[in-house]
Amino acid sequence: MPDVRTVCLDPEEFKEFKLVKRTQLSYNVAKFKFALPTPASVLGLPIGQHMSCRGKDQNGDDVVKPYTPTTLDSDLGYFELVIKMYPQGRMSHHFREMQEGDYLAVKGPKGRFKYQPGQVRAFGMLAGGTGITPMFQVARAILENPKDKTDIHLIYANVAYEDILLKEELDELTSRYPNRMSVYYVLNQPPEGWDGGVGFISKEMIQVHCPAPAEDIKILRCGPPPMNKAMAAHLQALGYISEMQFQF
Template sequence: MRSYTPITLDSDIGYFELVVKMYPNGKMSHHFRQMKEGDNLAVKGPKGRFSYKPGQVRAFGMIAGGSGITPMFQVIRAILENPKDRTKVYLIYANVTVDDILLKEELDRFADKFPHRFHVFHVLNKPPNQWEWSTGHISKGDD
């Protein structure tokens, strides 16, 4: 059993989408790779408690790493796709390599579509030569 956060919203009736990072030797990755269209998978939930109300704050700052983006993505999507919510969202998203950036196209699309409301800052530990964003690790730093 593993915990996953859907990236769909409550308003997406009749289905939900998960983002699953596939690891070469991962138990769930192997199980997902073996599944075929039409196979069944038992799910339960929701699990955890996070409540956000539209307009609750003027701005939202988020820090995510790797697959930890999925709960952030769900909140970002809920905020940006609600025309009544004017909340600004700032996301620092850390990964090891470019290939590790989950939902990059979707995040970039939000940044293009909502330039005054959503800003994503990518940080890579092992960036390619032509990397335009930040490099290094996200840490609490020295006091």
């Protein structure tokens, strides 16, 4: 357990953290690195949980949205958010305007996901778009813990190739842990010569790429609401009971 005094998040009060580095990853995605008060500070966010970020929208009104960092508590002194900025998004506006040296108000942790190493034999993960962030965080925590032997089977859906968030990081995890983690990418508008999945995540894809229903597995879901609904229906039809599923 981290020393309580060095944990930075407060579930009741917003705290401000300074943006020290902003890296544009694509035309509408950027990575934001925020400093914690000291180089030894930890954010204090349990695996798979999120935090509330507060900003100002286009009209100058307060807006609060949940985000999951891509970093873990083992990353001391800072945390990172990978943010996709939507043209009409209220919080997207705030992140678009943020410059290095600005502060972000954050509160947390929040979320129902509780993880203990060895809780399940394997996770199946169904992610869409920015829904990859909690999956990435859980996968990293599992794979970087030498005592945790859980396997990870991720299906990650996006519209186009350039929409795939954290692709480099995901591919690095699969190359470092080839026997522990697999990723199957699905694109609605694939480029020519694409060898991954095409369209939306189907029942057949889940059958091929995820662990079969069993008491010692869990399927995690995170994506836009229509996708979450479709995935819940697919899983039910395939025999995954509610105890075998979790939606972020």
